[in-house]
Amino acid sequence: MKLESYIAGHWTAGSGDGRPFCNPVTGEILGSVDDSGIDAARVLEHARTQGCPALSALTFAERGEILKAIADVLVANRDKYFTIARLNSGNTKTDATIDIDGAIGTLKVFARYGKSLGAAKAIVEPGSEQLAKEPVFLARHIWTTRPGIALQINAFNFPSWGLWEKVSTALLAGVPSVAKPASVTAWLAHEMVRDVVAAKVVPPGGLSLVCGSGKGLIDALRPMDSLAFTGSADTALSLRSGAAILRNAPRVSIEADSINASIVAPDAAPGSALFALAVREVVKALTIKAGQLCTNIRRIFVEKRHLTAFGEAVAAELATIAIGDPADAAVRMGPLVDASQQAAALEGINRLRQEADVICGGEHPGSLQGADASKGAFVAPTLLVCSRPEEATTVHEMEVFGPCATIMPYQTIDEAVALAARGGGSLALSLFCADPKLQAQTVRGLAPWHGRLLVVDDEVGKNHTGHAIVMPQCVHGGPGHAGGGEELGGLRGLRFHMQRSAVQGSPSLLQELANDAAEAGL
Ligand code: NAP
Secondary structure, eight states, X not given: OEEOEEETTEEEOOSSOOEEEEOTTTOOEEEEEOOTTOOHHHHHHHIIIIIHHHHHTSOHXXXXXXXXXXXXXXXXXXXXXXXXXXXXXXXXXXXXXXXXXXXXXXXXXXHHHHHXXXXXXXXXXXXXXXXSSXXXXXEEEEEEEOSSOEEEEOOTXXXXXXXXXXXXXXXXXXXXXXXXXXXXXXXXXXXXXXXXXHTTOSOTTXXXXXXXXXXXXXXXXXXXXXEEEESOHHHHHHHHTSHHHHHHOOEEEEEOOOOEEXXXXXXXXXXXXXXXXXXXXXHHHHHGGGGOOTTOEEEEEEEGGGHHHHHHHXXXXXXXXXXXXXXXXTOOBOOOSSHHHHHHHHHHHHHHTTTOEEEEOOSSOSOOBSSOTTTSOOOOOEEEEOSOTTTOSHHHHOOOOSSEEEEEEESSHHHHHHHHHTTSSEEEEEEEOOOHHHHHHHHHHHGGGEEEEEEEOTTTXXXXXXXXXXXXXXEEOOSGGGOSOOEESGGGGGGGGEEEEEEEEOHHHHHHHHHTSEEOOO
């Protein structure tokens, strides 16, 4: 099987042999990905000339209906996608649910936003400002669709969610998407786009897919285009410093690696429900998708007197997890996505050992269910302890993209807040704390450094959506090390694809503009 690209309204194969992708449980090659010979500038130009006018002519409600129709296509083919996610990403059912149902849910949420914005094509912010002594000269901010394309480059770990969360905001804003999935897991994105194209629910030029290296796409970006990139910090650096990006200044959003953290407050003591909830979340971080989530907990700060108990509780839970082939329903943890990711994770763990000691894991799993360790990309869930976090650097700065996290002691909650900030800015932080006053004080200190804050107390209990789970209603992105990007975040997710202009003029002009627009506080 060789994956084709959907460009300029046709499925097109590359002219080379391509890059293979495999089943990470067995190492078996499943197919290849190749875009050699494809003219990247032509791909983007088709989307600009066909997709831009087609989508911008629609109302928000009509675009919302397209998102709903895409979600319906994905729901109808859901079982097939779960099989692909298992074969190509080594996903268990839970893993695949996060990727596939997460995508469907996000599309539906943005479909509802479209409905709520109704028959408008532009947005006006509430209220106007009087700029002259007499109320004859006013200003009001208006948001209009940018006449460019959205280039969306995704990481391997969310071939479904990464694709559709980016398409959701672009399409609702009226901007065509050119999506490039990561090569090693492109099969799922390819299959989904094939089904959506076959269903004819997106106007011509509204959605293109490049399966392959994506060579030349960045160079073809123009001023009204945008680049939304998700992947490693190294790739982000090389892409964002490309000549076309610097010269043409398309909008750029980067979602890069992130050294996320959890803080277990002193009142979440061993034996308490809150302590158990924190342990549960760390166990999830070390097992779901074999730890390959960008928002995953990488560092856990625990009050010094509770540190040993916390490490023992997590290790005890991990010992019960069946690892192996997700085809076996009893298996709760699958492999990493391929052998190179396995090697990178093991090497990363070895680097962490210079500052931390392994409590459990740290190598290949001792036993596997239905899988051969010599063929599969398995890594044992690994918990380390770093007893001097204030002197450590690697543990705060290096992301091991696998089932790996490090617990560290703190003396005061302020110290924990400062240690969390040593990650240089992250996507997500969770705080397990019962005292509302301490929660609020800690959140205020944490907020500038972390894109999303999950605060769990006894009232929230098990009702939260999880540390790692991105909700379409909430900001996804983080400052500094996390890339500085911002995706989703409810209606505000549209801002990246729209231009905010201050219109200064007469009250009647502003009234005329408002008559045709939806009012929203973007
Ligand atoms: P990666 O190696 O940086 O690749 C990311 C994407 O960039 C892939 O689609 C890759 O294509 C593409 N790419 C590389 N060079 C390119 C070029 N010159 N032109 C166009 N595209 C190019 O990252 P990854 O290994 O897939 O993903 C793992 C990383 O992503 C981790 O660090 C993780 O933390 C991060 N991540 C972050 C988030 C977030 O939301 N913040 C979410 C998920 C993952 P090929 O696959 O064809 O090489």
